[in-house]
Amino acid sequence: MNTQLKYMLIVSSLIILNSCKQEATKEPIRYSEIMNNLLKQEDTDGDKKITIEDKGPKKFDFINTKGTSSTIEGTYHLSNLLQELAILKEKDTIRLDRVKEMPSYRISRLIKTRYWDNLTRSIDKKGLEKVLGDTKSDVDTLRLYIPHQDSIAFRYFNELENEFSKLKVVKLPEEITPHFVKSINDKPGILNLAYTHKDQQVKGVPFVVPGGRFNEMYGWDSYFESVGLLIDGRADLAIAMAENFSYQIKHYGKILNANRSYYLTRTQPPFFSSLIKEIYEHNHQISKEWISDQLKMVIQEYENVWMQKDVRLTSTGLNRFYGEGVGIPPETEEGHFDVVLKKYADKHELDFNSFVEQYKDERIKDVELDQYFTHDRSMRESGHDTSNRLDAVCADLNTVGLNSSLYKYETDIAYLIKNVFEDNFTVANKKYNAAYWLSKAEQRKKLMNALMWNEQVGVFYDYNFVTKSQAQIESTTNYYPLWAGLCTEDQAASLVKNLFKNLMQKGGLAGTGDIADHSNPNAPQRQWDFPNGWAPHQMMMWRGLLNYGYEEEAQELIYRWLWTITKNAVDYNGTIPEKYDVVNCTHKVYAEYGNVGTEFDYITPSGFGWMNASYQLGISLINKELRSQLDQLTDPDSIFKE
Structure with missing residues (x-):
C-alpha cells in the first residue's frame, strides 16, 4: 500500500470516528418538548386536543430521531401527530405513515390493536384496582359483592382484604329481594363475575366494558361489543363474555343490567342466544361441551326470566320489560326525578x-x-x-324489540339443537328438539302479527296490553323483525320503505321520530330519542336489510353511519363517543347524561365499546368503492341522491 493511500485511510477513519463521537454526544430528541410545542401552537382552546375549533396555523415542523425534518399540515394530520406523540416511547421514531394514515384504516386499526385491550377488565387480584377504582365507587370503601353460594370466590377475595386497604368483601344473602337491594343502595359496589380456579389461584374471566364512567359489564352492550371482537380476531374475549353471562344467570338469576349492586333486580334486552350462535358460526371447532354449558344457561334465562307469568310474560302471551325494585332508582344523576x-x-x-x-x-x-x-x-x-x-x-307494553329478540332466542335455540346436538338436547332431565322451539317461535310470530302489525301503515308497533291498543310511535325498535327474520317478504318491503322514510337521517338512523314535547321548554331531551342515533340500532338494521336481500339499502345506511363516526374522529382528535346526533352529524349531544367518550387528553384510550364494534362491522360490510369515498369524507347526500 503506497503512502498516499495510507494517509487517505487514516484521514477517513478519523472523520468516521469524529462523526460517531458527535452522534454519541448529540442530544436526543425530546418528544415531550415536541408535544408541548405542538400544543402551544395548535391547541388554542387548551383542551389537550387538536380539532377544527382550534385557531392555530395548522402547520407544524418537527425533526424526527433520524434527523429528518417533516412538515405536518391540517387538523387531521396534526391531531394524529399529537396522538402518536402521546403513545410514543422515547426510543421510538414517529411513523409518518401512521400520521398520514387514511382515516378509516386508522380508526379500525386502533380499535383492533388498542381500544379493545384498554376496555378489558377482570375481577381478580391483578384486575381489582382497575375494576373497583372508578367514579361510581365510594372513595373510602370499595365493595365487592359475592354470591351467597360461591364459597371459593368469597374465601379468595376475603383474603385479599389485607392487601387492598379500601376493599370490603360482602357475601350476598341466599335470597335477594327488592327490599334487600334497596337496603344496600347507599352501599354500592361491584358484583363478582366468572373466574377459573386452579391450585388455589383465582383468575377472573375477562370482560369488556363500554368505557368512560361505564366501568362494568353491561348486558346488551356486551353482545354488540362481541360482534366487533369476533371480527377483530378476539374470539377469546367474546367467549369470555358468554361465560360471564352464564355466571350471572347461575348466581344472580339473570343477565344483569350491569354487575353493580343496584342492578340485582334488573336485566337488559336478551341477546345471549345470538352471541352463542355467532361464536359457533365463527368457530365450528369450539367444543360441544362448551356450547352445551352455555345453551343450558340460555334456556334457563328464557324460562326463568322471560317466561315468568305476570312478571315479564303477560296475559297476551307476549313479553314486556319489567324492572323489579322498590323506591327511586339510585343510579341517576342528582335532580333527575x-x-x-x-x-x-x-x-x-x-x-x-x-x-x-x-x-x-x-x-x-x-x-x-x-x-x-x-x-x-x-x-x-x-x-x-x-x-x-x-x-x-x-x-304496560309488549314491545316489538323485546319480542323480536325472544323470537330469535327460540329460532337460535332450535338451530343450535339441530346443528350441534343432532336434534336432541337435555336440560334438567327435560328433552328438547328443534321442532319444540320452532313451534314457540311460530306462536310468537302469530301473536305479534295479530297485535303489533299495522297493515294500514305497514309497520310493527308496540302493543299496550292495558289499553289494548298499539302505541303508534316511530322507533327503530319497530323494525327489529327484519333482524330477527320473522316478517314476510311483503312485510319486509313495507318496513324498509318506512324505515328510510321515517328514521333515516344524513348521519344514520335516529332512535325515534321527533316525539319531544315542544310545548314545554323545560321538557328533558331524552337521549334515546330523535335526533340521536345509537350503534346497536344501526348494526341490527344493517343485518336485517341484508337478511332480506336489501344490499344497496344496507350499504347506504352503513356509509352514512361510518361517515358520521369518521368525520367526527377526523375533525375532533379521534373522538369516538357513546352516541351521535345523526341530524347534525355531531358527537356534541346535549341530552341527559351528556356523551361518554368525549373527555380525554391527547388520544382517546378506548373509544366506546359498541361504537367501536359498529365501526368494525360496518368496515367489514362496506364495498370498496364506498370505503374509498369514506376516506375522502365524501358527503353522503352527494352519493345517495334520490
Whole structure:
C-alpha cells in the first residue's frame, strides 16, 4: 500500500470516528418538548386536543430521531401527530405513515390493536384496582359483592382484604329481594363475575366494558361489543363474555343490567342466544361441551326470566320489560326525578325534601308514584334509558324489540339443537328438539302479527296490553323483525320503505321520530330519542336489510353511519363517543347524561365499546368503492341522491 493511500485511510477513519463521537454526544430528541410545542401552537382552546375549533396555523415542523425534518399540515394530520406523540416511547421514531394514515384504516386499526385491550377488565387480584377504582365507587370503601353460594370466590377475595386497604368483601344473602337491594343502595359496589380456579389461584374471566364512567359489564352492550371482537380476531374475549353471562344467570338469576349492586333486580334486552350462535358460526371447532354449558344457561334465562307469568310474560302471551325494585332508582344523576317528585310533594302537601325523605323511608305510600318508578325501571331494563316512547308506560307494553329478540332466542335455540346436538338436547332431565322451539317461535310470530302489525301503515308497533291498543310511535325498535327474520317478504318491503322514510337521517338512523314535547321548554331531551342515533340500532338494521336481500339499502345506511363516526374522529382528535346526533352529524349531544367518550387528553384510550364494534362491522360490510369515498369524507347526500 503506497503512502498516499495510507494517509487517505487514516484521514477517513478519523472523520468516521469524529462523526460517531458527535452522534454519541448529540442530544436526543425530546418528544415531550415536541408535544408541548405542538400544543402551544395548535391547541388554542387548551383542551389537550387538536380539532377544527382550534385557531392555530395548522402547520407544524418537527425533526424526527433520524434527523429528518417533516412538515405536518391540517387538523387531521396534526391531531394524529399529537396522538402518536402521546403513545410514543422515547426510543421510538414517529411513523409518518401512521400520521398520514387514511382515516378509516386508522380508526379500525386502533380499535383492533388498542381500544379493545384498554376496555378489558377482570375481577381478580391483578384486575381489582382497575375494576373497583372508578367514579361510581365510594372513595373510602370499595365493595365487592359475592354470591351467597360461591364459597371459593368469597374465601379468595376475603383474603385479599389485607392487601387492598379500601376493599370490603360482602357475601350476598341466599335470597335477594327488592327490599334487600334497596337496603344496600347507599352501599354500592361491584358484583363478582366468572373466574377459573386452579391450585388455589383465582383468575377472573375477562370482560369488556363500554368505557368512560361505564366501568362494568353491561348486558346488551356486551353482545354488540362481541360482534366487533369476533371480527377483530378476539374470539377469546367474546367467549369470555358468554361465560360471564352464564355466571350471572347461575348466581344472580339473570343477565344483569350491569354487575353493580343496584342492578340485582334488573336485566337488559336478551341477546345471549345470538352471541352463542355467532361464536359457533365463527368457530365450528369450539367444543360441544362448551356450547352445551352455555345453551343450558340460555334456556334457563328464557324460562326463568322471560317466561315468568305476570312478571315479564303477560296475559297476551307476549313479553314486556319489567324492572323489579322498590323506591327511586339510585343510579341517576342528582335532580333527575325532581320534576316528578315535586308534583307528588305538592299532592301530599309537604315540602320537597320532607316528602322525598319520607317516601324513601316508606313512611309515605303512593301507589301512583310507585307505578311511575316501575315504568322507569322497566324503561332502564329495556336499555333505552331514557325515551319518551317508554317513559311512564314501559311496563304496560309488549314491545316489538323485546319480542323480536325472544323470537330469535327460540329460532337460535332450535338451530343450535339441530346443528350441534343432532336434534336432541337435555336440560334438567327435560328433552328438547328443534321442532319444540320452532313451534314457540311460530306462536310468537302469530301473536305479534295479530297485535303489533299495522297493515294500514305497514309497520310493527308496540302493543299496550292495558289499553289494548298499539302505541303508534316511530322507533327503530319497530323494525327489529327484519333482524330477527320473522316478517314476510311483503312485510319486509313495507318496513324498509318506512324505515328510510321515517328514521333515516344524513348521519344514520335516529332512535325515534321527533316525539319531544315542544310545548314545554323545560321538557328533558331524552337521549334515546330523535335526533340521536345509537350503534346497536344501526348494526341490527344493517343485518336485517341484508337478511332480506336489501344490499344497496344496507350499504347506504352503513356509509352514512361510518361517515358520521369518521368525520367526527377526523375533525375532533379521534373522538369516538357513546352516541351521535345523526341530524347534525355531531358527537356534541346535549341530552341527559351528556356523551361518554368525549373527555380525554391527547388520544382517546378506548373509544366506546359498541361504537367501536359498529365501526368494525360496518368496515367489514362496506364495498370498496364506498370505503374509498369514506376516506375522502365524501358527503353522503352527494352519493345517495334520490
